[in-house]
Amino acid sequence: MSSRRAQSLPAHMLEPAKPQRGRCVAAICFSWKVLTCIVSHVLLVLLVVSYCVGGAYLFQHLERPHEIEVKRDIQNLRFNLTERIWLLSDDAAVLRENDWMANVSKHLANFEKQILTAIKADGWDGDEDVRKSQWTFAGSLFYSIIVITTIGYGHISPRTDWGKVTTIFYAIVGIPLMLLCLSNIGDVMATSFRFLYWRICCYVCTRSANRSKSRRSRQRSMRMRPQRVTSRSQPPPSFRRSMKMTQRSNNDSGLGPSMGHAYSDPELRYGRGYNDRDRDRDFGGGYRGSGGRQRRHQQPHQSQIYTQPLQHEPRQRHTIYGDEYETHNLNRASRYSSRQRQRDRMRDRHTVERERYLGHSRTHMHAGSIDDFSDMQPPAKRAASVRSVRSPQPQPQPQSQQQETRASRELHRLHSAPGRAKSVDPRHAHNSSHYEDVDEDVVRKTPIIPNRYALDDDDLPHRGQQARNAPRSQSMPRSAHRRRQREMERERSPQPAHHHQKQQQRPNGRRAGSLGRQSSRYGNHLEPPDYDAAPQRHRRGRSPRYHDDYVEESFDEQSLYDDNELYEDYPVRHSSRSREPRRERRRERRLPPSPRIMSPMGFPVQRQIRRRSSYDYDDEDSMYGDDYGDRFELVPKDRPVPIWLCVFLVVSYILGGAALFAFWEEWSFLDSAYFCFITLTTIGFGDFVPAKGVKDESEQSIAYCSLYLLFGIALLAMSFNLVQEEFIANVKEVARRLGILKDDEDEQQEAD
Amino acid sequence: MSSRRSSFRRREKPAFERFKDHCRHFTAFMFSNVGIILLVTFYTIGGAFVFQAIEIFENEKLKIIKPHRFIERNFSGDCLNRIWELTAENISFFDRHAYRKRYVNDVLLEYQRAVVKKQLRGPDVDHQWSFSGAFLYSLTVITTIGYGNITPTSDWGKLVTILYAIIGMPLFLLYLSNIGDVLAKSFKWIYSKVCLCRICPGVAKRRIIRERRKLRQLARALQMHQMENARGGSSSSYTSNSHSTSNSSNSSSSSDYTKSSLQTSSVLDVPYTDSDSDIEREIRGSTDEITVPLTVCVFVMVSYILSGAILFGRWEDWNYLDGSYFCFISLSSIGFGDLVPGDRVITADKDKVEVSFILCAVYLLLGMALIAMCFNLMQEQVIHNMRAIKRGFKACFRCRSS
Secondary structure: OOHHHHHHOOHHHHHHHOOOOOHHHHHHHHHHHHHHHHHHHHHHHHHHHHHHHHHHHHHHHHHHHHHHHHHHHHHHHHHHHHHHHHHHHHHOOOOOHHHHHHHHHHHHHHHHHHHHHHHHOOOOOOOOOOOOOOOOHHHHHHHHHHHHOOOOOOOOOOOOHHHHHHHHHHHHHHHHHHHHHHHHHHHHHHHHHHHHHHHHHHHHHHHHHOOOHHHHHHHHHHHHHHHHHHHHOOOOOOHHHHHHHHHHHHHHHHHOHHHHHHHHHHHHHHHOOOHHHHHHHHHHOOOOOOOHHHHHHHHHHHHHHHHOOHHHOOOOOOOHHHHHHHHHOHHHHOOOOHHHHHHHHHHHHHHHHHHHHHHHHHHHHHOOOOHHHHHOOHHHHHHHHHHHHHOOOOOHHHHHHHHHHHHHHHHHHHHHOOOOOOOOOHHHHHOOHHHOOOOHHHHHHOOOOOHHHHHHHHOHHHHHHHHHHOOOOOOOOHHHHHHHHHHHHHHHOOOOOOHHHHHHHOOOHHHHHHHHHHHHHHHHHHOHHHHOOHHHHHHOOOOOHHHHHHHHHHHHHHHHHHOOOOOOOHHHHHHHHHHHHHHHHHHHHHOOOOOOOOOOOOHHHHHHHHHHHHHHHHOOOHHHHHHHHHHHHHHHHOOOOOHHHHHHHHHHHHHHHHHHHHHHHOOOHHHHHHHHHHHHOOOOOOOOOOOOOOOOOHHHHHHHHHHHHHHHHHHHHHHHHHHHHHHHHHHHHHHHHHOOOOOHHHHHHHHO | OHHHHHHHOOOOHHHHHHHHHHHHHHHHHHOOHHHHHHHHHHHHHHHHHHHHHHHHHHHHHHHHHOHHHHOOOOHHHHHHHHHHHHHHHHOOOOOHHHHHHHHHHHHHHHHHHHHHHHHHHOOOHHHHOOHHHHHHHHHHHHOOOOOOOOOOOOHHHHHHHHHHHHHHHHHHHHHHHHHHHHHHHHHHHHHHHHHOOOOOHHHHHHHHHHHHHHHHHHHHHHHHHHHHHHHHHOOOOHHHHHHHHHHHHOOOOHHHHHHHHHOOOOOOOOOOOOOHHHHHHHHHOOHHHOOOOHHHHHHHHHHHHHHHHHHHHHHHOOOHHHHHHHHHHHHOOOOOOOOOOOOOOOOOOOOOOOHHHHHHHHHHHHHHHHHHHHHHHHHHHHHHHHHHHHHHHHHHHHHHHO
C-alpha cells in the first residue's frame, strides 16, 4: 500500500511497520505490501512501456503499407505525366509551341494538385524513397508516446481510417494510464527529491547538531518543534523551548546563516498553513504544527473562545486556525465534519508522537536511562509486546490495573475540573513545575491523550515494562493494543462489570494513548453539552446522520475489545473498522466540491491522483503502519522544497535540453529552447520535431527525444507536486490580501 | 493588477478606499465563474493581437532584410519551358527512352520538390496571421492543443509564446476547473432532477424506500455471514460471555452498534428509519451526494464529439470519422494538426470574423470544460469502484491468509 512510503523509508523501518498478527499473516501482509509496491510502480511503468511498444507495432502495422502506397502513387503519377507528355509530343504531327504548352500546363496543374492532395490528405512527407519510412518502429514508438503524452506534434499522423479509430481508442486508454504513471513517478521523484534536499543538502547544515544519539533524538523532536513552538505558543520558560533555543543557537553559532535558513525557511513557509496543506499534511502525516505566525496572531482570540463554555463557542469553521483549534479539543466530541474527523484522527496520532518525544526528552531529564526507548527499536519492543499478548505474564496485569484505577481517578478529577474541560493534561499537574505559567492555551492544546505520559512519568521505575505493555504506544498497532485490551477485559469480565464504571475505566492511561478519540468520546457521554455540537453540523449542511455515525463508531470500537476472538475475527473487525475512515473519505471527497480535474495538461491531475492514491495508501494500513513512517520520515518527507529550487530545476532542464538539441539537431539555441518548452508543456506544435532534418540518425534522435520528454514531464510533475501547495498558498495569500478570497468556496476555486 | 492601479491613487483616502473596493470586487468577479470566461477570452484576444503584430512586423522586417526569400517563382512556368526546350531539342532524333527517363522525369522531379517545399512551408505569414488565425494560435497555446498549423517564425514570436504560455496555461486550468465544476454541479442537478425523478416526490420516495429495503436486506445477510464466521472461527470460550456482558452493559446502545455493524461493505449510510422527513430531506438534500453513472458521462462526451464532427464536417467537407477524429484530437489536447479548421474558420481576410470561427472557438473552450466535467464526474465513480474491488480483493486475501 504505502509504496511511496516504502520508497522513502529504509528497509528496517518499513518492515516492522506491520502489526504483529502472527508471523504468517505478517509475512503475507509484507508480501502484499511489496506486491502493491511492485504493482504500483514497476508494473505501472512496465505497463506504460509495453503499451507504447504495442502501440508502436500496431500503428506500424496499420500505417506503413498506406505510406508506402502513397509513395508509390507519387512515383506513378510522375511516370504517367512523363508518358503523357511524350505521347503528346509524339502524336502531334506538327509541334506547335502554344498548343503543346497549353496541353502540358494543364497536365502540370493536375499533377501539382495531386501532389498537394497527397501531402495534405495522405500525409506524404515529400520523400519518395520507399525504403525510408516515417512509420518505422522507432517512428511509431515515438508516435505512441506523442499521443499518450498529448503532445501531438503532428509530424506524423495516421492517415488510414483504421489508424484514426485506433488512435482514438489508444488515446482513451493511454492518456489516463500515462497520467497515472507520471503522477506515480512524479510522486516518487518528489519524495526522493525532498528527501535528498532535506536529508543530504540540509544534513550538512544540521550535522553539527547530530553528534550523539540522545541528542539526535532530542533534535528530532526539536526539528518538529519549531513549528510547534511557534504555533502552540508554548510558555517560554518551557524546558523544551529552551533546549531548542540552545540547540538552535548552537547550530547558528556553528554554521551560521545556512543553518538559520534551514530552519527558518520552512518555518516561515509553514507560517502560512492553509487548509489545503493541512489536509495534505494529514495524509502525508507531515507537518502538524501548522500555522506559525498566523496562529500566533489568532491566539488571543482563540483563547478567549476557549475560556468560554464549550457549547457557546462560535465555531467558525472558516477560520482555518480556529478550525484546527477545535480539532484539538472539541472536535473529538463533535465530529461535525468528516474531514475534521480524519484529520483529527491523524492528529491524535501525531500528538501522541509529539508528546512522546516530549516525554522522551523529559525522561532524559528525569532518569536519562531510557535512551533506547527514545531511539525507538520497534522490532524488539513489538516482539516483546507480542509475547506479552500471547502469554499474559502475571506481572503486567496488576500494574496495569493499578494504573487503570489511577487513570480513572484522574479522569474523575478531570471531569470534576470544569475549567480545564477534558483536555487537561495531568502531567502538568503532576510533575512539570515549569508549566506553572501554562495558560489556558497550553492546557487546551494538550489533548487528553498525554494522560498516559503522566502515568509513564510517574511510574518511571516500571516504565520500561509499561511502555511495552500498558499504553498502546503509538508504534504499536491498534490491533495489538486491542487484543491486549481484550485480554484485559477478559480478565476483568468475571468481576461484576458495571456499565458506567466500565466506561470510566476504559479511558485509562493506556488506552488514552491511542484512542484518545474514544476516551474523549466517553468523556462526551459524560458531558452532554459538548456533545450537542450537532447544530454545527446542520449548519454545515451535513445530515445529522453523523451523529449516529459517531455513536456507532464508538461502539464499534468498544465491541472490539468486548469480543474475545483474538485472531479469528480480525479480518472482519478490521474491515468493519476501516470502513469508517473510508466513509469519511468518501464524504470528504464529496463535500468540498473538488474542482480539479483531469485537465488536458495532466498536471492538476497529478495532484488529484496523488491525493487519491494517498487516500488509498492510507486506507487501511496507515492506521497501523503509518506511525513509523510518520515518525521517522516526518522530517524530510513533507517539508516543502523551496519554489525557487523547483523552478530553477525546470528551467535548467529546459535550457540543458535546449543545448543538447541545439547540438544534436543543429537548431539555434532559441529554437531548441522553444522546442523544449513547447514539448514539455505538451503543446507540441510540431514545427520543430527531432529527426525531421537528420534522417540518417533518426532513430537515435527519436530515442533521445523520447527519453528527454518522458523524463522531463515526470520532472515537471515532480516539481508541480513539490511546489503546488506552497504555490497555492502563496496565491491564496495574495488573493486574500487583495480581498478576493473571502470564503471557502472561493479558496477552493482559487486553489486550482 | 489592482494593487498597481491603487498605488496611483494613494492620496485621496475615501476615494481610494472606494476604488480599492471596486478593484477587489472586480478582481473577485474576474476570478468567479463568469469572470474567468471573460478573462480567458480577453487573454486570448489580446494574445491574438500581440502575436499578429509581432509576426507581421517581423515578417516585414525580414522582407526588407532578405528580399530574395520572398520572390515568388513561377515553378510551373519554369518547368513548362524546360520541358518544351527538351522536347524541341530532342524532337529530331527521338531517343524515346532517354527522353522519358532522363530529361523529363528529372525536370518533373524538380518541379515536384519545389511544390512540396512550398506546401510544407505553409502559407505566407500575412495569410497565416489573420486575426482569426492568431486567435486560434493563442487558443491552441493556452489550451496546449498546439495544432502547429500556425507557428511563430520569428524569434520574438517564440519568446512571447513561451511567456504567454506560462501565464496562460494556469489561467486556462483555472478556467477549466471553475467551469468544469460549475458544469458538473449543474449536470448533477439536472441528472438528479430529471433522471432520478426528484421533481415528482412520489416517485423518488418510492425509489428510495425500495433501495433502502434492498440495502438492508443485503446488510442483514452480510451481518449473518459475519456472525457465523466469527462464531465458527473463535475457539475461545469467552465468546458467549463477552457477548452477554457487552449486551447487558450497552443495552441502551448496543442496538446502535449492531446497526452499525450491519452496514458492512458499501452499504454505509442507510438510515434505518423510513420516516417521511428523512426521505424528504434526502430528496431535497444536496446534489453532491449523487454520483452520475459512468455511462451518462461517456454518453455526454461521445455525443459532444459527434455533434462536433457533424459541425466541422459541414464546414470542412470531412467525413464523420475525420470530424470526430479531429474533435477528439483537439479536445484531448493532443492536437496533431493534420486536420485543422480550414479557410472557413481561419479567414484570410484580416479583419473579418466569421460565425464559424466563433463557433469553433466556443466549441473548443466549452468542449474542454465539458471533458473536464465528465472526468470530474467519472473520477468519483471509478475510484469508488476501484476501492470496492480493492476491498473485495483484500477481504478475499485476508480470509485466505487467516
